[in-house]
Amino acid sequence: MSNALPVVDKKFEPKDFKSDLKPIWCPGCGDFGVLQSLYRALAAIGRPAHEIAFVSGIGCSSRIPGYTTAYGFNTVHGRALPIAQGIKIANPSLLVLCAGGDGDGFSIGGGHVAHAVRRNIDLTYIVMDNQIYGLTKGQLSPTSPRGLKTVTSSLGSLEDPVNPLLYVLGYGASFVAQGTAADLPGLAAIIEEGIRFPGFAFINVQSPCVTYGEDEWQIKEQRARMKSLESLGHDPKDQLHAMDLARAYGKELYTGVFYRNPAPSPTYDQLVLERQKEKGASAPDPARVLDSLIQR
Amino acid sequence: MTTTRGIDFAHLSLKDALDLAVLVEEEAQERYDEFTHQMKTHDTPEAASFFAFMSRNEKKHGDELRARRLELFGDAPRSVERAMIFDIEAPDYDQARAFMSARQALTAALASETKAHAFFVAALPAIQDPKVKALFAELRDEEIEHQKLVQAELAKLPPSEDLGDAFADEPVAH
Amino acid sequence: MLDNLVIGMAGSGGDGIVSAGETLVAAAATEGYYGIMTKSFGSQIRGGESSCRVRISSGPVLNPGGTLDVAVALNWPDFLKFGAELPVGGNTVVIYEAKSGVTADKIPIVGVTPAEVVAVPFGELAKKMGGTDKAKNTVVLGLLAGWFDVARETLIKNVAKKLAKKGPEVVAAAERAFNAGVAYAAEHPLKSDMRMAPPKDGRGTKILTDGNDMCAAAAIFAGCRFFGGYPITPSTEVMQYLSREIWKYGGAVLQAEDEIAGVGAAVGASFAGVKSMTATSGPGMSLKTEMIGLASIAELPLVVVNVQRGGPSTGMPTKPEQADLFQACFSAHGDGPRPVLAPTTVADTFGMTVEAFNIAEEYQTPVILLSDQEIGQRKEACTPVDTAKYKVVERLRPTPAELEDYTRFRFTDTGVSPVSQPGMLGGNYLAAGIEHNEKGDPTASGAMHGKMNDKRHKKLVPLVHRRDLFHVEGDPAAPLALISWGSTAGVCREALAIARRRGISAKLLVPYLLFPVAEEVYHEFFIGVKAGLVVELSHQGQLYRLLRMYVDVPRGIRSMCRSGAAPYLPEDVVRELRAATLGLQGETAETRQPQE
Incomplete structure (x- = not known):
């Protein structure tokens, strides 16, 4: 642009993180807003795209890394977290993001969340929770409400949904928040805070499916009923109260930070660096790796 | 959902106000581009061409404002940024739908213009600088013009049923 | 004087017979002997039956040996549980606990008459000299040092070192128990002289x-960083070491x-x-x-190490088998090629692991390294690997010019x-x-998918021309052939040598690269071949079947295969080879066909 505005005295604009690849999501999908909020958060964080590794699983939402200019890795169903952790351990200087749907995070890959939590590995995990399997055309998901009728539960589901917030709080996570595609500025702020948090940050995002969602105008409905935790006077240092509030998942739509540990454990990646520094002081020659095996 | 972040309307300078106005147009233009692409991707050509039309409009407004800014302030550094605004004139993402009719597309655009108008109306009382006040009043009134423009387009449309995806194929599993 | 000694010992876990074996092979290695030690256990975590097989040799050894030269039974029920893993033959010296009450002519081994049978009061000697019958494994060591003249000085020093932290009294008791064994051997000489020849190389020349x-x-x-x-057993030691x-x-x-x-x-x-790696076993x-x-x-x-065990499912976690070859080559949906490499000994595990990383890096591909329980968990005393022989390959990274307009999967x-x-x-x-x-x-373009599959397959083509990943041994003109891989290849190498001494001329192909299948290498090897065996520990004969899929295998080549757990012995292969020579004369070989 010849008559472009002078650049602002800041390094990054949201569009710096937008790739040329156009989303294939259905028009009206909540994920568009999540993506937009993420661009905002990344601009605010100010790390260049090439220092960001963005990992996802499989599902509609897991297409998201390709729509950013970061190094992306669209992996296999349910395994984004282990892969993201491998990246972070291999190169702790990277900003590592991880995203996926509720099926990815709480069904097929549910076993990985607890372990990322207990390592307090410094990455941000965004679950785009739409209570449905969209990519495979509308089957029951782990967060689908009891009784939901879908193509695989045509007479209504017989089970309670997972409560992602309560699960992750129960695992002992140090940062647990919820946002919604109905409040993009709020979501951008939450994502930014999650990225800045030194350790594992879990962000559940209510990101409705317009094609298979129960109500086609869920975002409007969410906008009407969402309540910010801040407005409720919730102290995010209060873990027990956070759990109490999280129990309302599926009934109330609370947004903001449920819990932020004021004194989190050191991160796994930091401890790895320290151990490498301590043990690596002698810097042995790999060519002599067998010397210690000589029987003298 | 129209939101701003970190804008001090009381002390907004004319340069900042112009820059902000440009950013508002840019945001709207980009969103209409996104919508155009969404509609093209999802076989909704009428809405696509309307959103493309809206994008061109927003670009035109943006260019005019940008020219004024450059004329008045040259390349003096900018101190406002995109992160300060959110969805001022850009249609909300959940307005878009596959197979939406031209009428629905226009209605979505009209809602955005109304939203933008409301933004300038709400901002005006706080503004102290008379030049900025004048600019915002001008922009507010322009939104009215834009609304009229969209309404005129709406009027041109034959009365149609919004059939949505009634005759479309089922979505495809991946 | 012997150049080679195979000792098999069994007892209950509390007898410490495996610990004795470890001490023995370590002491032998210190003195410059080559050696291999394998262990075998019952399923209990502690206190079940346990056994070990220690092979000591003045020259390089490729497998744990066949029929035992020396069998040590601390009690008969436990010894017998190992069956074919501890085979006693006509040349075996059998040593057993006298307390068992079994007389030398009534030992519970059927069908063979061992060269010599000696009842030794291990427990009694241990109690008397060491103060506790738990020291009987140390008596055994003294006895072996005495009768077979192996590493006596080093043994006693190592026993002392091992027990040092238990206090001087325990060390003194162990020394007395050891010496009691040595003295007993001196007082009760064996009928034939079975002393080991001194090692050809000096002290401190072996790694273990x-x-x-x-x-x-x-x-x-x-x-790998x-x-x-x-x-997961039997691969966990890889992670433990790292x-x-x-x-x-x-x-x-x-x-x-x-x-x-x-x-x-x-x-x-x-x-x-x-550079990264994972290691696991079947499940x-x-x-x-x-x-x-x-x-x-x-x-x-990516390097994926599979230390194979018996399968399917949980199968036999502590026993070797070579039945994961199909899985290694084909376990994937879609056409996802991956090189599969297999070491044959502990020593060549070094080179194959380095090769796995180099191939992974060079071709940007997962590589599967198929080890097995036998190689993974046996102790081997061998000459140190000359690391200078091995180059280390790094993946191709983009140049600054290529980063200007980077195309990750450029054709x-x-x-x-x-x-x-x-x-x-x-x-x-x-x-x-x-x-x-x-x-x-x-x-979602089919044309692009085809091109990408081409790319992913094409890049591996140079591998099948890597002649260094195939060893041909024996008489290159022989019409009789053996093909074997992994730990079984070591058995076949020895079988080849035994066969040659018995006048049977054969050649052996050991593929270190199992996949992609190097068709040319096999076709070349099969020139002039009339009969032979593909030898492996798998019920289906997976390598044989794999070769039949890709290669024109001569009709006379048959599958010699069975389920794992007990490795083949060299004699087993020699026997089948002899049968195959009948095939050369137009008679029917009785080699077992794989079962469908």
Whole structure:
């Protein structure tokens, strides 16, 4: 642009993180807003795209890394977290993001969340929770409400949904928040805070499916009923109260930070660096790796 | 959902106000581009061409404002940024739908213009600088013009049923 | 004087017979002997039956040996549980606990008359001299040192060293028990002189390690700086070694929450630009399958070690088998090629592990290293590997010019395209399990899918021309052939030598690269071959079947295969080879065909 505005005295604009690849999501999908909020958060964080590794699983939402200019890795169903952790351990200087749907995070890959939590590995995990399997055309998901009728539960589901917030709080996570595609500025702020948090940050995002969602105008409905935790006077240092509030998942739509540990454990990646520094002081020659095996 | 972040309307300078106005147009233009692409991707050509039309409009407004800014302030550094605004004139993402009719597309655009108008109306009382006040009043009134423009387009449309995806194929599993 | 001695010992876990074996092979290695020690256990965590087989030799050894030269039974019921793993023959000296009350002419071994049978009051000597009958394993060591003249000085020193932290009294007791064994041997000489010849090489010329530690050490040498894994027998020692050592080299180990997460983290680390590895066994391999496909389509280097055990399912976790070959070559949906390599000894595990990393890096592909329980967990005393012989390969990275307009999966003549990594300015791309175009963007185009499959297969073609990954041994003109891989190849090497001494001329092909199948190599090897055997520990005869799939195998080549647990003995192969020579004369060989 010849008559472009002078650049602002800041390094990054949201569009710096937008790739040329156009989303294939259905028009009206909540994920568009999540993506937009993420661009905002990344601009605010100010790390260049090439220092960001963005990992996802499989599902509609897991297409998201390709729509950013970061190094992306669209992996296999349910395994984004282990892969993201491998990246972070291999190169702790990277900003590592991880995203996926509720099926990815709480069904097929549910076993990985607890372990990322207990390592307090410094990455941000965004679950785009739409209570449905969209990519495979509308089957029951782990967060689908009891009784939901879908193509695989045509007479209504017989089970309670997972409560992602309560699960992750129960695992002992140090940062647990919820946002919604109905409040993009709020979501951008939450994502930014999650990225800045030194350790594992879990962000559940209510990101409705317009094609298979129960109500086609869920975002409007969410906008009407969402309540910010801040407005409720919730102290995010209060873990027990956070759990109490999280129990309302599926009934109330609370947004903001449920819990932020004021004194989190050191991160796994930091401890790895320290151990490498301590043990690596002698810097042995790999060519002599067998010397210690000589029987003298 | 129209939101701003970190804008001090009381002390907004004319340069900042112009820059902000440009950013508002840019945001709207980009969103209409996104919508155009969404509609093209999802076989909704009428809405696509309307959103493309809206994008061109927003670009035109943006260019005019940008020219004024450059004329008045040259390349003096900018101190406002995109992160300060959110969805001022850009249609909300959940307005878009596959197979939406031209009428629905226009209605979505009209809602955005109304939203933008409301933004300038709400901002005006706080503004102290008379030049900025004048600019915002001008922009507010322009939104009215834009609304009229969209309404005129709406009027041109034959009365149609919004059939949505009634005759479309089922979505495809991946 | 003997150049070679195979000792098999069994007892209950509390007898410490495996510990005695370890002390023996270590002392022999210190003195400069070559050696191999294998262990075998019942299923109890502690106190079940346990046995070991120690082979000591003045020259290089390739397998744990066949029929025992010396059998030591601390009690008969436990010894007998190992059956074919501890075979007694006409040349075996059988030594057993006198307290068992069994007379020398009534030992419970049917069908053979051992060369000599000696009842020794192990427990009584241990109690009398060592103060506790628990010291009987030390009496056994003294006895072996005495009768077979192996490493006596080093043995007593090592026993003392091992017990040093238990206090001087325990050390003194152990020394008395050891000396009691030596004295008993002197007082009761064997009928024939079975003293070992002194080692040809001097003290301190051997390393002693198992295949798993060797694999881990080689990984460090090859530049592996990340390991993700999950404990599983018989591969866990790879992770254990690295969890101690890798930090010194700036690497890290993640004990993951499951097998999938272990390999997943390794895939992630590789994406981040770090050479990475995972190790597992059958059940874990089944779980890792999807990730191997991911590494294949994302073209990321990855080394996956499978220390094979008996399968399917939990199968036989502590026993060797070679029945994961099909899985290694084919366990994937889609056409996802992956090189499969197999070491044959602890010593060559080093080179094969380095090769696995080099191939993974060079061709940006997952590589499966198929070890097995026998190689992974046996101790081998061998000459140290000359690490200077091995080069270390790094993946092709983009040049600054290529980063100007980076195309991650650019089509090239070799199929290999430069790979960037997070942190590299301009190298940003999307890696994905989904099919993609050259830029890395997802595609649903069948034409692009075809081209990408071409690329992923084409880049591995040079491998089948790597003659150094195939060893041909024996008489190159012989019409009689053996093909064998993994730990069974070591058995076949010895069988080849025995056969030659018996006037049977044959040749042996040992493929270290199992997949892709090097058709030309086999066709060349089969020129002039009239009969032969593909020898392996798998019920289906998986290598035989694999070769039949890709290669024109001569009609006279048959499958010699059976389920694992007990490795083949060289004599087994010699017997089948002899039968195959009948085939050469137009008679029917009785070699077993694989069962369908």
